[in-house]
Amino acid sequence: MLLRRLPILAWLPNYNFRSGLADLIAGVTVGLTVIPQAIAYAGVAGLPPQYGLYSSFMACFVYTALGSVKDSAVGPTAIAAILTRENLHGLGPEFAVLLAFLSGCVELLMGLLQLGFLIDFISGPVSVGFTSAAAIIIATTQIKDILGLSFPGGKFLQVWAGLYEHIGETRLWDATLGLGCLLLLLLLRKVKDIKVGVSEKGGGGRGRAALAQALWFLSTTRNILVVLVCAGLAYYFDTKNQTPFVLTGEVRAGLPRLALPPLSATVGNHTYTFTEMTSTLGSAIFVVPLLSILENIALAKVFSEGKYVDATQEMIALGVCNMAASLVDSMPVSGALSRGAVNHASGVATPAGGLYTGALVLLALQYFTPYFYYIPKASLAAVIIAAVVFMMELHVFKPIWRTKKVDIIPAVVTFAACLLLRLELGIVVGIAVNLLFLLYASARPAVRVTSALSSDGVPHVVASVDRALAFPSAEFVRRAVRKAADRDARAPLVLDASHVQAADFTAARGIKALIEDFHARGQTIIFYNVKPSIAEVFRGVRPREFLHCSCRAELDRLLLEAQRQDKQARA
Structure with a gap:
């Protein structure tokens, strides 16, 4: 148990120089990726840029001790940032920090209570619609x-309406820089896939191997390279007293203070109490941690290489990461798939890679924040768009259509609701639609009706129910069986319960009513292959005569007896 809850105890005794070197390379590479992303994600969340950096180091340190997936790079993510923005209502960073703390509490509680099964209610189509x-x-x-x-x-329709109204105010230099950066980032993303000419025998020489490694590093660090070049360009224009670009502006220098999460906040002339702050955050306190867990476990499964993923431990780790990060003014954090891919490709050996990522962010905060002033906002926007464009999973709609067309409905409903309403409302609507489909399937089981002859030549009707009997389906099954019995009102009816795995009180009462119906019309009903536990449920409502059997010979005997009683009744 201790090794499961403190994974560092499992890998630290075997830690060696080679693992340390691999973690150093991976950690620094991820750090170079996370710094520009963090500044940009702060903008997505509607926060000052330094809050993105505040969110990028403490969680790395905590996950090193508690994380069970070496490739996971915990920090600010696009989804966590946009959910934070939608629930801040422009009220300031204190609300984002409290949201991180409360999200951590919920994640930790879910882990301790092993409530990971709640994620199973977010189906694939709903997840695709939400992410896209x-x-x-x-x-x-x-x-x-x-x-x-x-x-x-900042909402979808508001932004497009604003673009329509203000498109004439477009700044040429910003648009040129932003679109150029976007194109360059997309091109650099493909650089790592360039074949450098390996010989037929498999050996390309050290030069070619070094070139391949250099191309990979260029592709991986494309965000920081583009941002640095743009910042240098802006600085050059500044020395000429020219400001062609809208700049990030002042980023507060130095490390954040270590303090408890804010339990009150003053915005304008109003002071919000803790209760008012949590009321303002509303459903985000539960939606943000739930989706963060979903994102983190999905990342863990991608890089687990078929190994078991301890979802409980990941929830506990993510919860403690958010709680600890909130002590240094962090917004909600989670594992990011893009940075996880960088970590994996860099050959990270253990979760200790996060130590070097966090250390690099701390160095940036302490020494380089004055230079972040010159980063053009257009370049950061290009970094974000280039990252999230590959989150859109619209290509998945085609295989969904090929496999089960009805699954398109919750995907499209989730997609539309998220765009037109709010993200958390959209995913709730999608889950609700999915549950309605499940309830409908439960309420309308298939009842297959056939005519048959027993080994003694007794004609009878067989009605087979294909799933559990529960309260939504009780009346439907009763009507379907009565209709099946109308095929031949003189022949006994056999209700085949081979596929019925469960039944509840309402279903038992329906079965009792069904037996009463058959008794009133003088027709025999026999229950075949009823599981003992289900038979006990049916007996609990004390039906008039519950005929059931579990073998063919017994069924033939009951059918023969029913035929004999029918002849006696007519005579």
């Missing part, structure tokens, strides 16, 4: 920065 809509919303919020525009509103 979130990616489009995030990209939409960055378009105005790409074009150098400034207007209020």
Whole structure:
């Protein structure tokens, strides 16, 4: 148990120089990726840029001790950022920090109570619809920065309405820089796939191997390289007293203070109490941690290489990460698939890679924040759009259509609701639609009716029910069986319960009523292959005569007896 809850105790005794070197390379590489992303994600969340950096180091340190997946790089993510923005209502960073703390509490509690099964209620189609809509919303919020525009509103329809109204105010230099950065980032993403000419014998020489490694590093660090070049360009223009680009502006230098999460906040002339703050955050206190867990476990499964993923431990680790990160003014954090891919490709050996990532972020906060002033907002917007464009899973709709067409409905409903309403409302609507489908399937089991002859030549009707009997389906099954009996009102009816795995009180009462119906019409009903536990449920309502059997010979005997009683009744 101790090794499961403190995974560091499992790998630390075997830690060696080679693992340390691999973690150092991977950690620094991820750090170079996370710094520009963190600044950009702060903008997505509607927070000052330093809060993105505040969110990028403490969770790395905590996950090193508690994390069970070496490839996971915990920090700010696009989905967590946009959910934070939608629930802050422009009230300030204190609400984001409290949201991180409360999210951590919920995640930790879910882990301790082993409530990971709740994630199972988010089906594949709902997840696809949510992720695709979130990616489009995030990209939409960055378009105005790409074009150098400034207007209020962060929702999908608001942004497009604002773009329509202000498109004439587009700044040429910002638009040129933003679109150029976006194109360059997409091209650099493909650089790592360039074949450098390996010989037929499999050996390409050290030069070619070094070139391949250099191309991979260029592709992996594309975000920081583009941002640095753009910042240098902006600095050059600044020395010439020119400001062609909208800049990030001042980023508070130094490390954040270590303090408890804010339990009150003053916005304007109003002071919000803890109760008012939690009421303002509303459903985000539960939706943000639930989706963060979903994102983190999905990442863990991608890089688990078929190994078992301890979902409980991941929830506990993520919960403690958020709680600890909130002590240094962090917004909600989770594992990011893009940074996890960088970690994996860099050959990370253990979760200790996060130590070097966090250390690099701390160095940036302490020494380099004055230089972040010159980063153009258009370049950060390009970084975000280039990252989230690959989150859109619209290509999945085609295989969903090929496999089960009805699953398109919850996917499309979730997608549309997330775009037109709010992300958390959209996913709730999608889950509700999915549950309605499940309830409908439960309420309408298939009842297959056939005519048969026993080994003694007794004609009878067989009605087979294909799933559990529960309260939504009780009346439907009763009507279907009565209709089946109308095929031949003189022949006994056999209700085959081979596929009935469960039954409840309402179903038992329906069966009792069904037996009464058959008794009133003078027709025999026999229950075949009823499981003992289900038979006990049926007996609990004390039916008039519950004929049941579990073998063919017994069924033939009961059918023969029913035929004899029918002849006696007619005589």
